[in-house]
Amino acid sequence: MSARALAPWLQAQLVGLLAQRGHALLLAGPSGLGQYDLALALARAWLCERPTGQGACGECASCHAVDVRTHADLCALMPEVLSLELGWPLDEGAQKEIDDKKRKPSKLIRVEAARDAVAFTQTTRSRGNTKVILVYPAERMNMESANTLLKTLEEPVGEVRFILASESAHLLLPTIRSRCQTHAMVWPREQEALAWLVDEVSAAQATGKSATTAPTPAQAAVWLQAAGGRPDDALAWAASGLNAQAWSGLPKALARGDWSVLSDWPAAQQLAVLQKLCHDLMAHACGAPARFFPVAELPAAPRWTALAAWSRELMQAARSVEHPYNAGLMQEAWAARTRQVLAARPQ
Numbered sequence: 001m002s003a004r005a006l007a008p009w010l011q012a013q014l015v016g017l018l019a020q021r022g023h024a025l026l027l028a029g030p031s032g033l034g035q036y037d038l039a040l041a042l043a044r045a046w047l048c049e050r051p052t053g054q055g056a057c058g059e060c061a062s063c064h065a066v067d068v069r070t071h072a073d074l075c076a077l078m079p080e081v082l083s084l085e086l087g088w089p090l091d092e093g094a095q096k097e098i099d100d101k102k103r104k105p106s107k108l109i110r111v112e113a114a115r116d117a118v119a120f121t122q123t124t125r126s127r128g129n130t131k132v133i134l135v136y137p138a139e140r141m142n143m144e145s146a147n148t149l150l151k152t153l154e155e156p157v158g159e160v161r162f163i164l165a166s167e168s169a170h171l172l173l174p175t176i177r178s179r180c181q182t183h184a185m186v187w188p189r190e191q192e193a194l195a196w197l198v199d200e201v202s203a204a205q206a207t208g209k210s211a212t213t214a215p216t217p218a219q220a221a222v223w224l225q226a227a228g229g230r231p232d233d234a235l236a237w238a239a240s241g242l243n244a245q246a247w248s249g250l251p252k253a254l255a256r257g258d259w260s261v262l263s264d265w266p267a268a269q270q271l272a273v274l275q276k277l278c279h280d281l282m283a284h285a286c287g288a289p290a291r292f293f294p295v296a297e298l299p300a301a302p303r304w305t306a307l308a309a310w311s312r313e314l315m316q317a318a319r320s321v322e323h324p325y326n327a328g329l330m331q332e333a334w335a336a337r338t339r340q341v342l343a344a345r346p347q
Helices: 008-018 036-045 062-065 082-087 091-098 111-121 143-154 190-206 215-228 231-239 246-256 268-285 306-316 327-342
Strands: 024-028 074-077 131-135 160-166 182-183
Touching: 008 036, 024 036, 036 131, 036 246, 062 082, 074 111, 111 131, 111 143, 131 268, 143 182, 190 215, 190 231, 215 231, 215 246, 246 268, 246 327, 268 306, 268 327
Parallel strands: 024 160, 024 182, 074 131, 131 160
Antiparallel strands: none
């Protein structure tokens, strides 16, 4: 497993961060800006045997160990579902419980994993001069796991460095945030992001990892708009096979009551699309530019009171979308409510 080449805007941030001192760094920003990629690149550079001002050498034994997820001086503290997705090994006990069907992989960072991370800081280094704990997404620590890590984060034993990467830093405990140097993730320029997106999708096609249609600049612009300008999220849209015509026609299809345009998507993705549509309708009603959809393709704006109430309901739904009581009924309710709101014409 080789390291993914950093996007140019992430590489520029990496160079700046490597020049900083401090034992705890918080990478903060909305999803899709590359927090995980930047955090892993920092960890590789800190652990590298022959680092440069541009980052890790990519060739030494340490870099190879990070790439294959076996470096003894790197602890990746993540939810179990994400660890499995990204190829990070779980603790033997946790892996056995999951394999034996005693429980499902956790979507939060468990307190047991946080305790293991604290114990990790107290062992002797296997190589090099430092040990690194990478926490991602940091907001997935619950109260117990955050408090378990707090003392070690404030006063680490020996040469231990922390990288916390978060897509919702406001959800972190103030005591966690106050012990870190915060770096606000940089948004790429549009043309820079489009060029990177075309290159990434083309490379995925060349290696047979994507069945997406040929990426044209126009298609890449649709993916980037659907993602609200966030390049990693745009890459996920590209992998889903989204095309310009389908995305542009989605708002009016929902206004007609055609839920089939969303029916095959996961519930969380359906909810995200409804939130984007609600955002654009509210922005357009205020005279602001739409962010996610072509403004010409938006249906007539409903009454403001209906939009405001719908926005609150969607935010409430987001709290339990990963743990619905009945996913089918929930989505039927979303479809009915969407038709109702979009039919609420201004008086």
